[in-house]
Amino acid sequence: MREFRVQSAVLVTVVAAVLGLVTGPALAADDDGHERIVGGSRVDEGTYPWVVRLSVGCGGTLVAPQVVLTAGHCVKGSGADTSMRITGGSVDLDSSRAQTVRSTQVYRAPGYSDATKGDDWALIALDQPFDLPTVTLASDTRYDQGRFTVMGWGSTKEGSATQQRKLRAVDVDYVSDSSCDRKYGKIGMEIVGSDMICAARTGKDSCQGDSGGPLVRLDATGSWLQIGIVSWGYGCARKNFPGVYGQVSTFSHDIAVGLAVLRSRLA
Structure with a gap:
């Protein structure tokens, strides 16, 4: 069975039966000993107020x-x-x-x-x-590339239904539609659509419970712009399988x- 994720905690039971349970990225420790997604961190109060x-x-x-x-x-x-x-x-x-x-x-x-x-x-x-x-929504594709930030209160390890009390964020990089299609095509999933955008960095990703959250980046004025919506993927932070986001500009x-x-x- 293909282990696809739809990243909503409430849908885990249904999705597990249809698409398979999510997996999670590797973990590291904050200075206070709490686990965090590798490359990510807890968010300071007021950073993303929306x-x-x-x-x-x-x-x-x-x-x-x-x-x-x-x-x-x-x-x-x-x-x-x-x-x-x-x-x-x-x-x-x-x-x-x-x-x-x-x-x-x-x-x-x-x-x-x-x-x-x-x-x-x-x-x-x-x-x-x-x-x-x-938050301001992207209305065209000029910022639909480069490095993004994704955030949420979702799980931090594979198969966990535990959600976080404090918001966490991680940076991920744009992956072209053609590259994303090729990667998913290797497992028979050539379904990355024109209204989707892919992003990834090794060991860094959104995961179960982060669905609906924002993929954002700064625009030319230094203001946050929402580029994507956390949607689905093959596991979490798996090598060669980017996260897939709803492409807001489309x-x-x-x-x-x-x-x-x-x-x-x-x-």
């Missing part, structure tokens, strides 16, 4: 004070949904600074059917706005449409 955590075991970003962008496979579908709690405002989920609100509506990409087939994005409307900055217009729909419902 990243949030979903109670379903996914990440997300604030694209408007009252709307979160996440992966399509993190939600059940479009429509009313008050089941999710969204936490933001601190890298430490247990901090007194952390704020928690509830979901009210979901707008999932109309073309979504499976993470590996693309259109893996969704918007979640909240019952009240966060008093936090929002569906930025569709996201804008979804935002308009949710805003009309919030009005």
Whole structure:
């Protein structure tokens, strides 16, 4: 059985039966002895104020004070949904600074059917706005290359369902579509689509529980720009198998449409 990952903690049982359990990268120790992803580190408070955590075991970003962008496979579908709690405002989920609100509506990409087939994005409307900055989404491909940063509260070792209390981040490098296709083609998976972007560095990757979280980089003005959404991959940090992310620039217009729909419902 192919050990593919769809990086949502809440979907582990289902995905294990269909795609196989995730694997994780090697571990190292922080100065305080806590484990961390090799090459990554805990994030300082306030560094990425727009990243949030979903109670379903996914990440997300604030694209408007009252709307979160996440992966399509993190939600059940479009429509009313008050089941999710969204936490933001601190890298430490247990901090007194952390704020928690509830979901009210979901707008999932109309073309979504499976993470590996693309259109893996969704918007979640909240019952009240966060008093936090929002992230800017890439609207074209000019920054869809180079070195990126990916972050989340997900697992740090293979097969673990344990999620992190504190946000962690790691840098990964762009992998071209043709190279990514060749790598996955070796195991019969020639499915890296035009609305996906691949990124990797040896021993560095997003993993289970990081789904929906952001792949970002700095733009020419020094501002953070969201390039991708954590989506799927073959294991975690496996050599020759990059992580695969939803490519934000390819569906930025569709996201804008979804935002308009949710805003009309919030009005």
